[in-house]
Amino acid sequence: MSGYTEGILILLCINAIAAMGVSLLTGFTGIFSLGHAAYMALGAYTTAILTVQHDIHWLPAILLGGVVAVAVAYFIGVPTLKLMGDYYAIASIGLGEAIRLILENWQSVTRGARGYPGIDPYTTLPVALAFFVVLAVFMFNLINSRFGRACKACRDDHIASSLLGFHTARIRVLSLMISAFYCGVAGALLGGFLSFIQPVMFDMLKSTELTAVVVFGGLGSMSGSLLGTAVITLVTELFRPISQYRMLIYGAVLVIIMVLRPEGIMGNREFLSWVKAPFRRRA
Amino acid sequence: MRADLRSPSSIRERGDPSLATLIQQIINGLSLGSVYALIAVGYSLVYSILLFSNFAHGGFLVIGGYICYGTLRTFGTGIWMSGALALAGAGLAAVLTERLAYRPIRERTNVTLYLLIASMGMSIVIENIFVIVAGGRFRALPPVIPTAPVNLMGMATTSAFDLLSLVSAVVFLGALQLFLSKTRWGLAIRAAAYDLRTAGLMGVNVNLLISIVFFVAGALAAVGGIFLSVRYTLYPQLGAITIKAFVAAVIGGLGSLPGAVVGSLILGLAEMLTAGFISSQMRDLVVFSMLVVTLLVKPTGLFGKSVSEKV
Numbered sequence: 223m224s225g226y227t228e229g230i231l232i233l234l235c236i237n238a239i240a241a242m243g244v245s246l247l248t249g250f251t252g253i254f255s256l257g258h259a260a261y262m263a264l265g266a267y268t269t270a271i272l273t274v275q276h277d278i279h280w281l282p283a284i285l286l287g288g289v290v291a292v293a294v295a296y297f298i299g300v301p302t303l304k305l306m307g308d309y310y311a312i313a314s315i316g317l318g319e320a321i322r323l324i325l326e327n328w329q330s331v332t333r334g335a336r337g338y339p340g341i342d343p344y345t346t347l348p349v350a351l352a353f354f355v356v357l358a359v360f361m362f363n364l365i366n367s368r369f370g371r372a373c374k375a376c377r378d379d380h381i382a383s384s385l386l387g388f389h390t391a392r393i394r395v396l397s398l399m400i401s402a403f404y405c406g407v408a409g410a411l412l413g414g415f416l417s418f419i420q421p422v423m424f425d426m427l428k429s430t431e432l433t434a435v436v437v438f439g440g441l442g443s444m445s446g447s448l449l450g451t452a453v454i455t456l457v458t459e460l461f462r463p464i465s466q467y468r469m470l471i472y473g474a475v476l477v478i479i480m481v482l483r484p485e486g487i488m489g490n491r492e493f494l495s496w497v498k499a500p501f502r503r504r505a
Numbered sequence: 506m507r508a509d510l511r512s513p514s515s516i517r518e519r520g521d522p523s524l525a526t527l528i529q530q531i532i533n534g535l536s537l538g539s540v541y542a543l544i545a546v547g548y549s550l551v552y553s554i555l556l557f558s559n560f561a562h563g564g565f566l567v568i569g570g571y572i573c574y575g576t577l578r579t580f581g582t583g584i585w586m587s588g589a590l591a592l593a594g595a596g597l598a599a600v601l602t603e604r605l606a607y608r609p610i611r612e613r614t615n616v617t618l619y620l621l622i623a624s625m626g627m628s629i630v631i632e633n634i635f636v637i638v639a640g641g642r643f644r645a646l647p648p649v650i651p652t653a654p655v656n657l658m659g660m661a662t663t664s665a666f667d668l669l670s671l672v673s674a675v676v677f678l679g680a681l682q683l684f685l686s687k688t689r690w691g692l693a694i695r696a697a698a699y700d701l702r703t704a705g706l707m708g709v710n711v712n713l714l715i716s717i718v719f720f721v722a723g724a725l726a727a728v729g730g731i732f733l734s735v736r737y738t739l740y741p742q743l744g745a746i747t748i749k750a751f752v753a754a755v756i757g758g759l760g761s762l763p764g765a766v767v768g769s770l771i772l773g774l775a776e777m778l779t780a781g782f783i784s785s786q787m788r789d790l791v792v793f794s795m796l797v798v799t800l801l802v803k804p805t806g807l808f809g810k811s812v813s814e815k816v
Contacts, residue, residue: 254621256560301801308558308759311621312751313800319748320793327786426745430625437622466637473629480623481609484616 228347229415230459235350236411237435238451242361243404245436245447250365251397252377253303254311257318258405258432261291263325263424265406266413267332270341280344284353284410291406292399294321303394310398318429325421337420338413345414353411357404358448364400365444373397374442405432427469434476439486446488453487529663530781531774536667538773539674540736543729544750545757545765546678547722553698553760554718557617558751560624561602562726563744564631569595569727570734570743571635577647584649591731592724599723600716602627608712628744635741643738650735670732677728678766681721685762690717698760749776752796758809767807771795 240262247253265287272283298317302310326335333339364370375383376390384390413419431454439450461468479486548562573591576582582590606623652666685691693714697704705711726747733746750765753772757764772792779788799806 248618252618254618256625298797298800301804305804308552308617308621309755309800309804311558312755312759313796315748316752316793316796316800320790320797323790323793327790430629433622433625441618466633469629470633470637473626473633476626477606477623477630480619480626481606484610484614484619 230455232345232347232350232411232415234452234455235347235354236345236408236415237455238448239354239357239411240405240408240432241435241439241447241451242357242444243401243408244432245439245444246361246365246373246404247397247401248433248436249441249443249447250370250377251373251394253394253398254308255314255398255401255433256311256426256429257314257316257321258401259424259426259428260314260318260321261295261402261405262409262412262428263321263419263421264291264294265409266419266424267325267338268406269410270338270413270419271331273342273344274338274340280342280414284407284414287410288403288406291402291409295399295402296395299395299398303398304391314429315426318424318426322421322425325424332421335421337418339418341413341417341419343414343417345411350411350415353407357407361404362444369393369396377442431472434472437476437479437486440488441484441486443486443488443492445492446486449487525662526781530777532663532671533667533781534774534777535770536671536773537736537777538753538770539671539678540729540732541750541753541773542766542769543674543677543725543732544747545753545769546681546762547725548747548750549754549757549760549762549765550694550698550718551722552754553762554694554701554715555607555611555617555620556760557620557624559722560621561606561627561631562722562750563747564602564628565595565599565723565726566730566733566747567631567635567739567741567744568598569723569730570739571639572727573731574644574646574734574739577649587649588728588731591727595727595730596720596724598631599719599726603715603719608715632741632744639741641741643740644734645738646731646735650732652735666735670736673728673732677725681725681762684721690714694718749792752792754806755796756799756806758806761806761808764806764808 240258243261244255244258247255247258265284267287268290269280269283269287272278272286273280278286294317298313299310302313325332328334365373372383372388372393375386375388376393380390409424412423435450435454436447437450438454439448440446458468544562544566547565548559551557551559551562569591572594573587576587576590577584606627607620610619610623650666650669652664654662655665655668656662685694693704693709694717696707697709697711697714697718701711704714729750730743733743737743737746749772750769753768754765755768756771757766757768772795775791775795776788779791
């Protein structure tokens with residue numbers, strides 16, 4: 223396998239992990255985020271600082287990166303997710319920008335806007351693939367569990383689901399925390415893949431891309447999100463020469479999907495029913 | 506959508522921390538805040554009717570700025586003519602956006618998430634149309650708005666531009682207030698903000714009402730866009746500054762127009778006082794910290810109705 227192909231496959235695994243996290247939040251719980259790149263940044267920087275400056279092994283460092291993202295998600299989620307409406311969406315923009323600005327200005331720890339070099343290249347293909355498989359199995363189990371059904375109930379009708387006894391605010395916060403963990407781990411893996419991270423990599427465009435992938439694949443379909451990731455990651459590679467039209471097409475596709483087929487490519491169906499079948503017995 | 510929001514006039518903002526500087530920074534802050542208010546009010550107006558965050562709002566601001574720039578440069582029209590064209594153009598663009606992207610969705614479903622995503626798509630589309638058509642470079646508006654320094658009774662020095670943008674914002678916001686409180690359509694809009702469905706049942710033409718709301722929001726954004734493109738120069742990502750107007754609307758209370766104005770003024774003052782007395786780099790951080798603190802302490806904002814889940 224050539225280095226280029228391997229690189230694309232690693233990138234695919236990383237993007238898929240982040241997409242699964244956002245899919246749980248947006249597709250299954252119905253909460254819109256415009257700042258998930260911030261959780262990736264938290265994971266990436268935590269892991270980079272722990273491995274480079276404190277000589278901690280990369281595996282616990284990656285998991286700690288995810289935990290830091292979860293802690294911040296809890297802090298932001300508890301006040302905003304109690305409210306219906308777009309409060310979390312706007313808070314997530316604020317969070318995304320604030321974290322990027324802190325990373326740019328906190329020179330002594332993050333080395334500022336010029337980026338953080340010299341990260342150990344721990345993200346090899348087997349590592350990325352292993353993380354992807356473990357997290358995917360967990361996620362596919364999760365969405366068919368009691369918790370997953372509770373998320374869908376909150377998304378479809380929060381009043382009815384709270385009448386059924388679900389603590390809707392708590393479910394929304396928990397869903398956000400799990401999705402932040404996925405994005406934190408994805409960010410940490412990205413740092414290990416590129417050996418270099420920069421605050422600009424985690425700007426609002428990245429957050430938009432994360433959500434766009436999930437919408438493109440189908441809100442409420444985990445395999446749709448994976449398909450969306452694969453399509454968009456590969457198309458991005460193919461269209462690199464005409465990159466100035468890429469974002470225009472991106473935006474137009476988002477609008478067209480919402481107008482013509484708001485359920486995305488997959489709707490809320492799952493693609494790999496044969497993967498799902500073993501887990502269905504427990505439902 | 507990232508943009509460097511630091512002012513090119515930051516030299517003017519620094520100085521000895523004295524009373525004169527304080528007065529000057531307060532005037533600058535009110536001036537900046539009043540421009541935010543123009544944007545935040547339009548955004549809040551749309552939110553109060555359709556209950557979704559229109560992320561394409563920043564696009565209307567950019568459209569207004571570019572129409573003003575284009576007509577000034579190519580046809581040599583005066584600022585009044587160009588300004589009027591920019592207002593009308595941005596208003597029509599907003600109506601068109603609603604017709605093309607939002608109406609098909611809201612006729613089919615009442616899931617506001619779909620509207621939110623479509624508006625995000627429209628925001629990307631508008632920004633990148635300008636990247637492709639006009640190019641990504643920074644453009645300065647011809648010197649149609651005076652920026653000469655003005656001495657205020659020997660107490661402080663500020664620029665004519667700051668005073669002008671403050672006065673214009675007050676005029677436009679006053680006109681909006683008159684429109685909403687004195688006209689039949691204003692009454693209908695206030696009714697729709699209370700309950701769109703019931704307003705429709707009372708015989709209000711809901712589609713026309715929504716078009717009017719989008720026109721007003723687009724035109725107000727264009728006024729903000731013209732002043733911002735004088736302040737920061739004009740570029741396709743200028744619309745990213747609406748993030749601050751969203752923040753202002755949340756601080757004031759989502760969907761509340763007085764809240765949007767007060768929140769904007771607070772934000773403008775905080776930003777300019779930080780730039781003047783602490784550091785120019787900290788101003789954006791202060792803005793977003795204020796957002797987080799507001800959401801932690803009083804998530805519904807200063808004037809917001811309680812939207813907490815009650816069952």
